Every structure is written in C-alpha cells, then in structure tokens.
Amino acid sequence: MSKKILIADDEQNIVISVEFLMRREGYEVSVAGDGEAALERIRADKPDLVLLDVMMPKKNGFDVCQEVRADPAFAAMRILMLTARGRDTEVAKGLALGADGYMTKPFSTKELVDKVRELLA
C-alpha cells in the first residue's frame, strides 16, 4: 500500500510541482491550503508524512506542528517543514517543536524526494 502524504501550503505555485512530484514518486497525495484545513486533513486522513509550510493563513506551521505533537495518536506521523525564510533560529524552533526535518526554499526537488523517502523508510 502506498504511503499517504499531506501537502499543507497556501502557495498554489509550489503545490502544483510538489503534488505532481509526489504522485510521480508513487505516494497518495492530499492538499490543504491553510493551517486549520491541514489539521482537519491530518485528523481525517492520518497521513504518514506532512509537508508543512510555515507561513500559512489561519494557523501557521509551528502551531500545527505543536498541536499534532501534543496528540500521542500522531506520534508516528513524520513532519517535514518547508519555509521561505532562511533564519537558523526558525529552523531550530521548528525542530524543537517536533518537526522531523526542515527544508528552506528554494530546495532541489531531488533533495526533497530523498528526504521524504528517508523519513518514510
């Protein structure tokens, strides 16, 4: 059975590519356009991995991450955060709040695929 991935990002232009890429890699993909929608999808679909953008409307990526990590039911779920801001303090914050990995835009799609594969292995 293929693994389930949720893409939580409000930027359509990156969602198009990442969605295409993940499907081509053989994953089952769903998409959420803001933080609250992301939490809903996480609870409904129980994805194996979330590609979580930091800057999102309604709830930002940090809040989503913290809420997910507060629920032991999702302990096994992997979270890979994506951000367009390069501050290292932000990276540290994401990891401290329970993210499994962190990628800063512009990332290479190959690295993204490698990272996803590694996290789902």
Add this chain to the structure above:
Amino acid sequence: MRLGPDHKLYIATGVVGALAAALLWAAVRLTQAAEGGDNAIAALVMVWLFVTAMAYASLRPMVDLFVRAPAALAEETRIVVRDSKRRLSPAGSVELQLLAETVNELAERRQSLEGDVAAEIARAQATLEADRNRLAVLMAELRQSVVVCNLDGRILLYNQRAREVLSAGAGSELVGLGRSLYAVFERTLIAHALDQVGRLLRKGEESPATEFVTTTPAGRLLRVHLAPVSGHVDHDTGEVAMTGFVLLLDDITTTFEKEAKRDTLIQSLTEGSRGPLGNIRAAAEMLNNYPDMENEQRARFLAVIRNEVEGLSGRVEQSAKAYAKELSARWKLEEMRGADLVAFALVRVAQRCQIPVKDEEIDDGVWMRVESFSFLQVLCYLTTRLRDEYGVSEVRLSLSSDGDHACLDLGWLGTAINSETVMNWEIEPMRSAGEETPLSVREVLDRCNGEMWFQRKRASHRAAFRFLLPLAQPPEQRAGKVGPQRGSRPEYYDFDLFRNSARSHALDDRLLSELDYTVFDTETTGLEPSNGDEIIQIGATRIVNRRLLTHEVFDQLIDPRRTLPEASVKIHGITPEMLVGQPGIGNVLPAFRAFCADTVLVAHNAAFDMRFLQLKEASTGVVFDAPVLDTLLLSAVLHPNQESHRLEAIAERLGVIITGRHTALGDAYVTGEVFLKMIPLLEEMGIRTLAEARAAAEKTYYARVKY
C-alpha cells in the same frame, strides 16, 4: 626728655608726700585754732577746699594718662583689627606709644600675610580658570556630545553639541546645568546602565563602561556610551565609589536609517526571493525530469514559471522604490555573558513582578548578543502575565547552549499555555508593573534575531518559554595590558559640582546658597489680571551654584488674544504686530513649566506675576506650585528703612548695573543679579535657608499687598 617708671614713681611719691604735708599742716593749724578761739569752722572749710583742689589738679592728668589714652588706643586698635591697612598714631604715655607701635607692627605683618594669601588665591583661580577654558575649548571642539551627571541624574556639565542633540525638536530646553537628565532619558534605562557599570566596577574591570541605543523624546536615535566618574577608594573594601557618570552621545539616526534601508533591501532580495525561486526551481525541475508529461501539465508548469518570474521582477522594482522610503531603525546588540543577564533578570523580575525568581543550571560559558534592556522588559512582561492570568507564583531561569544558540528558559511548575495565548502575548504591546512600551515581544526578538516558544515536559509538570538568542564569542582575555592608573585622569572638570549630590532633603531646609533658581519676569497688557489683562511676554534665566546662567534662557512673546492698550506699549515697547503669529498662553505655559522644573522661582514683586500665572491654572491645567521668593520683599527685609523697593532702586543700592530693562528677559537678568547679591546679606542677618527667607519675607509689610 623721657621719664622712666622709677622717675614717675618718685614724682607721684613727691605729690602724695606734699598732699600729706598739707594735711598735717592743716591738722596742726586746726588744733591750734580749736584751742585759741571760734574761727575753727572757717579754717576747716578752707583746708577741705584746698585739699580737694589739690587732689583734682593732680588726678586729672593721671586720668588722661591712665584711663582715656588706653581706651582711645583700644578703639583705634579695634579699627585696625577690621582693616589691616589702617595704622595707629602713637600718643599718650611712653608705654602707650610703645604699645601703639607694636600694634602697628602686628598690623604690618598681617597686611603682608593677607597680601600673600590673596596672591595665592588669585594664582589658584587663574589656574582653575585656565583649566576651565581648556576644558571649554575641548568640549566645544568635540564632535561627540558630552554630558556629565551626578548620581541623581543632575547635569553638571555639557557641551553645546549635547544640548543641540538632546533638545532637538523637543519644543523646549531640556538640557541645562542642574537639570534632570530624566527629562530626556527614561530613568529605568539609565538605572540599568548604571547597574551594569557598577557591576563592572566591582569586578575591577579596567574600563567599566557600557553602551546602549535609545531614542530621544523627539525621536532621534542615539548611541550612548556611559562611563562612571570615580570618586575615592573605599579603604575597607578597596572598591571605587561612583560619584557620577559621563555620557558620550552619538546621533546615529541618519546612519541607522541608511543601514536599515540597505538591510531591508538585502533582506527583501534574499528572503523575499526564496519562495518564488523555490517555485520556479521546482517547476523547472519537473519539466526537465519528466519529459513524458502531458501537454496540459507542461502548460501548467510553464505558467508557474512565467507567473513567478513576473512576480520577482515586480519585487526587484519594489525594493528599489522602498530604498528611498523611511524605515524604522535597528537597535544595537550588546555582547554579554549570559550569566550576567540572568543575574540582572533575577533581581529585576523579582522586583517588578513581586514573585520569587530562582536560577538553575546556568552555563557560565555562554555569551550572547542581545539588547538587554528590552529583553529584560520581555521577561518582566511575560512573568507578569503568567502571574496575573495563570496564577504562577514562582519562576525559574536557566541558561544553556545548543551549540549554535544560547537557550534561556523562563520556567514554572504546572499550568500549560495554549499556542493561541502565547501568540497573543507575543504580539501585544508589553505592559508590566506600570511600565509600558509600544514594543511587542515579537519585535524585541526580531531585533535580537532571536526566537521563542512555549514548551513543556509532561513528566515533570514543568513548563517554560524557551528563548533562542544568537551566541557571541567571549572577549579574549587581554593579558598583560595595563589599564590607566587610578587617579591619573585629568582633573579639568573638578568644579566641586559633585558635592551637589544630596538633594534628598526638603527644599525648605536647604541653604539659599545651594538652591537652583529660575528668575523670571512677565510683561502684561495691564496691571489687573482679574480684569482681563494678559501676559504678553515671559523672560527667564537660571541661577545654578550661585551663578547666573545668561545663556540658559526662556524668552517668549505670547499672543494675548485681546487688544494691546496704548499706555502699556509705552512701558514694554511690544507692539501688536510683534505678537502676530506668536503662540497663545496655553502653549507657552507647559514649556515654561518644564523650564522651571525642580527650581525655586524668583521674581521682583512676585505676587503680581504669580497672580497672572495662577489665574491661568484652570484653563491651561499648568500649575506653578514651586516655592517662590520675591526680591521686593527680600529688599524690605534687608533695608526696612529705605523708602523705595523698586527694582532700579535696589539695583543701585546693591551695585548692580542695569542693562536692557523693560523687556521681560532684561528684568529677569537684573532681578537675578540683585538676588545673588542679597544671598550673602541675608546670611549675615541669620537668614540662611529657604524656609527662613520665606518666613522673613512674609513678616514684612509688603507681604500684605494683594493683587
């Protein structure tokens, strides 16, 4: 020929002997007469008359010689005591003449000694004057602004540039000798800096100074370098006492604006480009890696690329424009030892929030870059909210490092906080214990390049805010470098001004000679404030340390919003045209009140001027409640028998030269000079303190005059 004491004794003995002989002869004659007949009474009277006459004749020169002459000599000597230039003219007996010559000799010696002392004082004063002039030149030439204060924050010394920088755009004069620095800087900010410097001093740091960046009331951004002025060394502890501090100010508004603009540009071109570039890159890689995709899919990726490239072009354009816009300035980060920050925080947070603060697991080796003043505000603010909203009764601080960052935890037991609350706390303006700042936690952290979040350990029921701050390199130990010797500092600011420090006593018990004064005068449309007359000019100058500061003045025309009577124009020379466009009294009084801050008011016939000011209290809300001294009343105290106590008359009596009368400022100068002359005269009458002067003034007749 001079008679010696022995000769005088012989003569006196001769005189007494002759008298005795005369008495004996008379006694013999009387006995014979008593035996011989009844003529005894007449003979008796004759003998008595003769003896009395003889006694008077011989005693008179003796009284002159032994009583009058010494008394006169004593009087003359008393005059010489007061004025050593005077000399006695020898008179009277040889002994008295000798005594007079000796007194003259003493006076001679004293005169020459006085001359020496005067010359010595003149020399010392000349040296002091030269030092002062050198300092004045140095201060004037400095590109930096310099302000010297005592520990109460009173300004003891400043240069012109400091005055320009600190008063710029403030609307009124904020800088002046004896004025409070806290009119310009927040008291807590200076206290914090002094705390830091005190700590460095106690550690024996070779250059115990600190730097911070702050804004003036007029919004200028200043970099402030604060160094202590050291006093004596405590013999018991070996510590150097701080008696005041020096501020070096740099107006970095422009520099910082430029830097900030450049930073923003760079940031918008780097961080702002990450997203769009990421999108383009991903789309391009898809096109490249999956050539087998359908045409519709291919078109979508190409659209993404086109769309993002357009967006990026717009962003570059926007950045170029934004470069010209004004932007908020950045704050200077200090590099400091984390343990020092924690030590400050322990005291500060406990004081502010009134709950116990403990430290645990402090890594001494952690150095970080932080704007400590704002950061401590953050800690106080968050602790206050924890206490008020979550009932937290104790907080703990711990400090560690994760290799790349300093991690400071503000922890407590129990209650967790949801992320929405944390976010609100982060973005609301900080308010705690009466201290308010428009900054939010988020803004302070952005400035420090830091982050924070809430975290908890379920097992131990411990919750904490974790602050991540950039690490700094600990400064290298400069071994072998010898600092300047204590006491080797140049002494050209040794103006004895630091003695001014203890101002804690109520003004009433303060000596007149050590108070600061604002001497002022008003010109008005007429003499009846209760009948619609208004102030049209206020002039004021200041007296600090018994010096009239003619360069620190308040000189303002005021539009009375009514007609100006012809008769009054003749007195003050102010024409209606001169008042066009001048501010109204409602705008002037607050500035004048600020000018007078912390001083005693002095005016000639002060009751008149005060009445005008007091009638404006209701409409302007500006209350003049400082103590007031009146030179008219004080003149009546000093010279109760003089007919006139007009300012001109007093000035003439006290030897004050009058210039520029009948402008408010001109009269204020004269009043100030007159008042300065009065202080020592009042002292001679035993009137030394402010309370004594006011009491004496009230007793005089003129105190009963009411306007």
